[in-house]
Every structure is written in structure tokens, then in C-alpha cells.
Amino acid sequence: MFNSIRTKLTVTYLALILVVMALTSFFLLNILEQYYLSYHFETMQRAGNLVAEFSSGYMKESPDIGTVSTLAEDFARQIGSRVIITDHRQRVVGDSLRVGGGLLNSLLNRDEISRALEGEVGQSVQFSQQSNQWVMQIAVPIISENTILGSVFISSSLNHVYQILKDIRRFLGVATAVAILLAAFLGALFAHHITVPIELMTQATENMARGDLNQRVPVQSNDEIGRLAIQFNHMSSRMQEMTRQLKDFVANASHEMRTPLTSLNIMVKSLKEYTLDVKEQKEFLSDIDMELERLMHLVENLLDLTRIDRVSMDDTMQSADIVPAVAATLEMLKKRAETEGILLQYSVQPEASPVYISAHQIKQILFNLVDNAIKYTPAGGTIIVALYNEGEELALSVTDTGYGIPTEHKDKIFERFYRIDKARSREQGGTGLGLAIVKEIVIRHGGKIRVEDGEGGQGSRFILTIPLARAIA
Ligand SMILES: Nc1ncnc2c1ncn2[C@@H]1O[C@H](COP(=O)(O)OP(=O)(O)OP(=O)(O)O)[C@@H](O)[C@H]1O
């Protein structure tokens, strides 16, 4: 439960909102409290000064308590607070509260009043047990002709200030609750948006692991998740395609082997069952020999193909001077062509042009291409092989004057097991794998191969290019 992205996201959201709201509330309420208190203080001070000004005229040696009290009462009514006036010895000479609790004639020994009598403004905020509320008390001096005659003491309720603060606190509380609900809802929605595709992909991967490769997930957005979904579908179809190719390959390979194996089977059985004369026996044996050769050729080619599949680039690539290897191979092939009545000419030009390819692989390429040229060129023909530099590439071309390749087959002949004329190719012992091997090697080396018509539209020309080592580095 706590391991799901959904829970983690939601909890994070809620924690964030709680912290932010708590901090905001704390500072906001503090600032507002300070503001309201200082505003209240200023108002009271102003009122106090006004009372002081008015009463200064009455503050003679022995002020008339009745008059002063009336004055205090008048102001008290206006500002809604209790107003007390004392003489310079802190004796109360006027009190707005007349009935019950009046302080007339008593000494009011308070810090605020002492400070006022020193010419300053006294102030305090405290909780009054008596009236069960917060109150602010201020005292200002009554001054006339530079003498302090007494003080005005005002005590006012702070109820309204704390009522406002309480309202704001409640409002913030409600806002926090709403924000949390909203965040929980949005968080869940957002998490849903993220986790559902991931869960679908997990499910699909599990199915794939179980062997069902036909898996597609819906692409619902174009963010990271959406791109992952696209890549997933891409991978899944690639894997399907690859398994299909692999199956085809195995099927083709088995099929190719079945023909020679069937002939071998029949011939061996015949040898066993029938009594044949020596001449017939020899004929059978040479047929068996031929079929075995064919099988071995097929298996060798299959092995070659799988080896290219498995070997990685770094293993085989080496900067090598391939010219001597090429020349030696061509010299050998030239002799073979001669026995078929075909002339093989070659020119090997590049002086030590390094390419990342092993001598073995370049020999494989040459051997397959020239072998084809010999096989598919009737006696009296010519084969021309050229190795040269072309820009930043090494190029190899093999041109023959043979049967040529019809346009519609030009792409297909590089496919595995593809032969234009099955009968003729089989007669020659062909497997249809030679060009597939060549192409595979060339592609592994970052190169390209193509086929076009030969000189004057007769025969064919195979051209391949491989980037030079200095072009890659
Ligand atoms: N130089 C060529 N001239 C005419 N046709 C060619 C030439 N090279 C290849 N082909 C055609 O392309 C087909 C595929 O060639 P590839 O080398 O892959 O197989 P193969 O020669 O039949 O068998 P293997 O190479 O195993 O002996 C050949 O069967 C042939 O029909």
C-alpha cells in the first residue's frame, strides 16, 4: 500500500499543504495581531491626549470631582472604554464608572500611570480576570505650561480584535481543509494518470515474459509515460518480428537440409537393399558424396551467418592493411575461374587504407562475390574485381559478363535462402546464403552494398563500400 506511487504522491501533497498552511497561518495571524494592537493603541492614545487637553483646565489645586467625572463619562461614552483621570499624586479625581466599583478619591497605583506622570505614555495589554477578556490600558500625562498636572487612564476591551483574529483563524482552518481535500482528489487523479499506464505496461511485460509477445499498450499522453508506451509498443513489435524471422530462418534451414537428406536416405537404402554392380555402386557413392558436400556447404554457411550474428563489433574490427589478404585470395580465385574458362582480372589500389575489418571477413566477402560471378557466368566470360578508395570509403566492385540479375530480383537476392533460379542454383550447390552473409558483414561494418547491371547492360556488378577507419575515428 505504502509502496505505490499513488500513496507516496498523495501523502507528499498533503504534507506540503499542511506545512505551507501552518506557516502561513502562523505568520499571518502574528502580523495581524501586531497590526490591530498598534492601531488600537494609537486610537486610544489619541483619545487620551484629547481627554488630557480638555481636562487640563480643570486640574487646579483641588479639582472638582463631579465636573471631571462628567468629562470622563462623556469621553468614555464616545470611545466605549473606561476613562479615569488622576491628579499628579495618582489620586483618582474623575472616573467614568460612577456606580459600583468607582475608584474616586482612591490612589490608583499602576505602572502606566507612574509612567504618564513622568511625561511618557504608559501602555499594557493583559487578561482581565474580572471581565474575563483581554484589555489594553494606556495612560497619558495631563500637561499645562510644562507642568504635569495628572494623567488620563483608559482601559479598553480588545474583544473585537481577538474576535477578528479568531474569525481569520477559522477561515484559514477551513481553507486548509478545502486545500487538503482538493489536493487529495487531484493527487489521486494525477497518480491514477501515471500509475494506470505503468500497471498496464507491467502486465504486458509479464505476458511477454510468459511468452505471449503480441502485446500493445495504449498511448494516452505525449509526456514521458506516453513516450515509454510508444517505445514499449515499438519494442514489442520488433521482438515479434525478430522471433518471426528466427522461426522462418529455422524453417528454411530445415527445409534446405531435407532435400539432400532425403536423397541420401534413398541412396543409402538402395545400396543396402539391392545388389548392384561395381559401376552402379560407384555412381551412387559419388552422388552421395555430392549431397554430403552440399550439406556441408549449407551447414558452413549457416554457421558463418550465426557467427556474424553473435560477434560484436569490438571483437573483430581492427585497423588492418587488407591489400595483401585481398591479393592472395584473388590469386587463388583466378585459378578457379580459369578452370571454368573464365578470365578474372583484378586491380587492388589502396595503399594501406585502414578499415575496421578482419582479414577473414574481407576474404569471406570476396570469396562469396567472386564465387557467384564464376557460377553465374558461362565459359568465355570475364570477371573484373577492383578495390579502390572513394572519398572516405573503401570500395570493392565485382563485375561479370554472366546471366545478369533481372531488376525485380535485385533487392531480394540479399535475403537469406533467396535464389533466382532454384534449379540452376541447386545444381551448382547453391544455398542462397552467400549474399546474405556478405550483406550482414558489410552492414556490421557500417557499409552498404548494391547490385547493378554489368558493363554495357550485360552481366552484373556488385559494389560495396565500407567507411575508412579515419572517417570513423
Ligand atoms: N553474379 C551473379 N550473376 C547472376 N546472378 C547472381 C549473381 N550473384 C548472385 N546471383 C543470384 O542471386 C542468388 C543468391 O546468391 P547467393 O550467393 O546468396 O546464393 P547462392 O550463390 O545460390 O548460394 P551459395 O552462395 O551458398 O553457394 C543466386 O542464387 C543467383 O540466382
Ligand SMILES: [Mg+2]
Ligand atoms: Mg553465392
